[in-house]
Amino acid sequence: MADIPAHADRKAVPDRSEVRASVLRLLREIGEFHPSVLTESARFDEELQMKSIQFVELQVALEDEFDIEIDLLHVIELRRLDRVINYLGALVAATQAGNDAPR
Numbered sequence: 001m002a003d004i005p006a007h008a009d010r011k012a013v014p015d016r017s018e019v020r021a022s023v024l025r026l027l028r029e030i031g032e033f034h035p036s037v038l039t040e041s042a043r044f045d046e047e048l049q050m051k052s053i054q055f056v057e058l059q060v061a062l063e064d065e066f067d068i069e070i071d072l073l074h075v076i077e078l079r080r081l082d083r084v085i086n087y088l089g090a091l092v093a094a095t096q097a098g099n100d101a102p103r
Contacts, residue, residue, distance in 0.1 A: 013093045014066070014092060016086070016089050019085050023062070024038050026062060027058065030054055030057045031048065031054050040082040043080050044076065044081075048081075059072045059075070068091050068095045070091070
């Protein structure tokens with residue numbers, strides 16, 4: 001029987017473009033946002049005008065998508081889509097490596 005590498009059961013860490021694509025897809029599904037407003041600099045409270053329930057739906061969808069636990073208050077504090085994408089990418093990488101969540 002061939003040796004199985006220790007990392008064989010781990011998922012590949014998605015790169016930033018994959019995280020971005022997932023976040024944008026979920027935002028379009030949850031908030032029915034037009035793609036033109038989903039820019040990197042879009043702010044949840046201004047351009048997107050997200051409601052509380054949409055934040056919770058987004059949190060659950062992202063946790064399911066990436067198999068992570070998200071600090072929703074921290075995401076809200078980040079305000080901008082580009083910052084959230086960067087945070088999620090770091091969180092996924094840290095979670096898969098068994099490290100603490102980034103701040």
